[in-house]
Amino acid sequence: MFNIALYQIFGKPFILYLGIITIISFLVTAMVGISFYRGLLRFKWHPRMVVVSFFLAIIMTVIGPSAGKPFTGILGILTLFSFSITALIGLSIHQRWMNIRFIWHPIMVIISFILAIIHGLLGILAFN
Numbered sequence: 506m507f508n509i510a511l512y513q514i515f516g517k518p519f520i521l522y523l524g525i526i527t528i529i530s531f532l533v534t535a536m537v538g539i540s541f542y543r544g545l546l547r548f549k550w551h552p553r554m555v556v557v558s559f560f561l562a563i564i565m566t567v568i569g570p571s572a573g574k575p576f577t578g579i580l581g582i583l584t585l586f587s588f589s590i591t592a593l594i595g596l597s598i599h600q601r602w603m604n605i606r607f608i609w610h611p612i613m614v615i616i617s618f619i620l621a622i623i624h625g626l627l628g629i630l631a632f633n
């Protein structure tokens with residue numbers, strides 16, 4: 506059966522390219538968040554980039570299991586979970602649902618990126 510995750514492009518599986526695009530999208534989301542925080546950009550670009558990043562992350566989660574690397578996959582799920590907590594904290598602060606200190610938003614961003622990098626490195630090693 507056709508396996509999109511393992512579809513070869515320049516000798517590397519499609520899932521690796523999708524992973525690189527997804528992490529770049531989350532990086533842009535963070536940069537847009539920092540730019541808004543510093544008064545350089547309008548806020549609306551931050552939630553727009555959040556939607557794009559989660560859309561890519563969910564596609565990865567759907568096609569990822571067919572790559573057949575369960576350990577890398579578990580770290581992928583943990584990364585998605587961590588970015589979801591980050592987004593929920595951002596949303597709770599912005600909507601004033603919870604009285605949570607803003608600093609937890611960037612702290613969770615850093616934890617999420619550490620998990621994303623470990624997940625990405627494992628993915629690269631798994632296909633070498």
Ligand code: HEM
Nearest residue numbers: 531534535538539542552555591592595596598599611614
């Ligand atoms: C890439 C990871 C990030 C994700 C997934 C994320 C997600 C979110 C979400 C979902 C919201 C609420 C949007 C809304 O209510 O429409 C938000 C708000 C916000 N985010 Fe982020 N964010 C990230 C990184 C950052 C970074 C690095 C900063 C800068 C330090 C930042 C600064 C902000 C600010 C200032 C708000 C508004 C909070 C308020 O209303 O007081 N974000 N974020």
